[in-house]
Amino acid sequence: MIECTILIFGATGDLSQRKLIPALYSMYKQSRNQIKFIFVGAAKDDISIDQLFDLAKENIEDFDQTIYEELKKISYYHRVDFNELNDFKKLAYKIYEYEKKYNLKPNRLIYLAAPADFFCRITQNLSESNIISKLSNDNIWQRVVYEKPFGWDLNSAKSINECIEKYISENQIYRIDHYLTKALVNSITLFRFSNIVFEAVWSSDYIDNIQIIFSETASIEKRGEFYDRYGALKDVVQNHMLQILSLIAMEKPVTLDQKSITESKSEVLKNISIEDGILGQYEGYLQEENVKKDSKTETYVALKCFVDMPRWSNVPFYLKTGKCLYKKSTEIHIVFKKVSKKLFLLPGFYDSNILSIRISPDSGFSFRLNALKGSTDKILPMTMDLCYRCLFGFDLPRSYQVLISEIMKGDKGISVSWPEIKYSWKFIEQVNNLQLPMYRYKQGSYGPEKVLKFSEKYNFNWLL
Ligand code: BG6
Numbered sequence: 249m250i251e252c253t254i255l256i257f258g259a260t261g262d263l264s265q266r267k268l269i270p271a272l273y274s275m276y277k278q279s280r281n282q283i284k285f286i287f288v289g290a291a292k293d294d295i296s297i298d299q300l301f302d303l304a305k306e307n308i309e310d311f312d313q314t315i316y317e318e319l320k321k322i323s324y325y326h327r328v329d330f331n332e333l334n335d336f337k338k339l340a341y342k343i344y345e346y347e348k349k350y351n352l353k354p355n356r357l358i359y360l361a362a363p364a365d366f367f368c369r370i371t372q373n374l375s376e377s378n379i380i381s382k383l384s385n386d387n388i389w390q391r392v393v394y395e396k397p398f399g400w401d402l403n404s405a406k407s408i409n410e411c412i413e414k415y416i417s418e419n420q421i422y423r424i425d426h427y428l429t430k431a432l433v434n435s436i437t438l439f440r441f442s443n444i445v446f447e448a449v450w451s452s453d454y455i456d457n458i459q460i461i462f463s464e465t466a467s468i469e470k471r472g473e474f475y476d477r478y479g480a481l482k483d484v485v486q487n488h489m490l491q492i493l494s495l496i497a498m499e500k501p502v503t504l505d506q507k508s509i510t511e512s513k514s515e516v517l518k519n520i521s522i523e524d525g526i527l528g529q530y531e532g533y534l535q536e537e538n539v540k541k542d543s544k545t546e547t548y549v550a551l552k553c554f555v556d557m558p559r560w561s562n563v564p565f566y567l568k569t570g571k572c573l574y575k576k577s578t579e580i581h582i583v584f585k586k587v588s589k590k591l592f593l594l595p596g597f598y599d600s601n602i603l604s605i606r607i608s609p610d611s612g613f614s615f616r617l618n619a620l621k622g623s624t625d626k627i628l629p630m631t632m633d634l635c636y637r638c639l640f641g642f643d644l645p646r647s648y649q650v651l652i653s654e655i656m657k658g659d660k661g662i663s664v665s666w667p668e669i670k671y672s673w674k675f676i677e678q679v680n681n682l683q684l685p686m687y688r689y690k691q692g693s694y695g696p697e698k699v700l701k702f703s704e705k706y707n708f709n710w711l712l
Contacts, residue, residue: 250283251285251353252285253288253343255357256290257328257370258291260291265303265307269301269307270304272287273315274649279653284350285322286323286324286350287319288326297323324342324346330366330369333376336377343379354390355389357652359395367394367408368408371416372414389658392416393424394423397487398669400478405673423663425487425662426651427492427578429651430611432607433491437504438504439605452561455585456563457565457708458580458581459568459579459711460492460493460496460565463578463712467530467572468571472536475547476539480547480549491513492607493555495513497559497565498515506659510668519555520555520556524702524706525549525684526686526702527546527548528548528550532691547571549569550702552564553567564706568699574693578606578607579607582604601616602615602616602711604711610637611635613633614634616629616631617630
């Protein structure tokens with residue numbers, strides 16, 4: 249049985265309330281017979297464990313009062329100033345007490361759901377208070393989870409990385425990206441390399457363009473302070489979208505182990521370059537709480553990039569993301585080249601084959617083919633669809649629940665390596681250096697109107 253103490257720094261923040269505490273609840277509900285854990289929350293606020301749970305309650309799905317109360321009984325909250333070593337020492341003492349009370353090994357999963365500004369200081373204080381130590385013991389594990397974005401630019405990421413490496417070993421560091429836990433993202437590698445039909449055409453010989461589209465209906469909600477400092481480029485492009493891109497574009501790894509996959513992904517990220525793009529900001533953004541009244545932060549991004557590797561020569565990768573758009577979905581579209589129409593005598597409309605990978609909200613694949621329309625002699629594009637929910641009839645576990653249980657098992661598949669982080673930040677620097685134009689767009693729309701001009705300019709169609 250896996251056993252550990254789960255410590256969350258930043259327990260009163262948005263991520264903990266919306267995702268982490270609900271994930272602990274689901275994990276407790278589904279796996280309490282296989283996983284023995286207690287939860288300790290820490291943040292600067294002065295609140296009780298009841299108040300902390302009340303904040304998260306509305307985000308819990310399949311709510312069951314008994315389970316909720318049981319989980320609360322093995323949960324604790326402590327006020328901690330992240331800069332105060334003394335607070336960490338007091339916390340360390342409490343953790344020893346809890347571990348004794350529940351007869352738990354000192355296995356510790358420490359989740360930093362706090363701004364990256366605190367990553368170095370918290371890690372140092374964790375080490376100096378002996379909550380974590382560099383371990384070389386196979387029986388005991390202590391792992392620290394760093395939420396994305398890891399830093400706010402290349403330099404900050406470098407100095408955070410140098411700092412944390414002084415206190416813990418690489419195998420204890422989890423620079424996580426919750427998109428890597430989504431079932432479909434996770435299976436891109438298996439899909440690509442287990443279906444010979446696709447791998448054979450996975451190159452510039454057959455592919456016209458690739459689109460990665462990450463649309464959200466939600467606004468920045470209560471995250472004004474964070475979001476206004478980061479914007480869409482650093483919030484989702486630097487991490488989720490580039491991770492997806494690297495899985496799609498990577499060369500075949502030597503084997504499908506984590507180390508080889510990471511090396512192949514890094515090679516892609518090292519070779520991405522930006523050609524053009526536009527930025528957008530939704531109308532009403534400047535009135536959001538904790539946003540500067542003259543803010544130039546982008547809530548929308550559309551980019552044209554290239555991956556400078558022989559396989560992808562001249563294949564544009566289009567990335568598009570935004571808040572307050574007309575729908576929530578994350579999709580990848582592989583648009584194949586068109587066949588020559590001269591060959592065909594039949595009337596109709598021939599179009600590119602498109603392989604679409606739907607990551608959320610529902611998971612699935614679809615493949616667009618040209619086929620005869622019924623018993624007519626007309627050819628039309630038609631879609632074959634593989635919908636996970638329809639096929640398997642159940643919901644896949646929520647990402648953060650998967651994430652926490654994978655870290656408990658010591659699976660580094662959901663962790664991003666330092667080279668990947670470094671190259672991703674370098675790419676963001678390239679984009680910033682272009683000083684892309686910014687346009688306003690209406691909430692609930694497709695984004696700035698200029699995005700259509702953008703596709704006209706490069707002669708492709710956005711697949712929404
Ligand atoms: C987070 C971003 O990492 O991912 C959010 O900070 C975004 O701005 C979220 O809304 C999207 O994740 P999901 O799992 O809801 O698609």
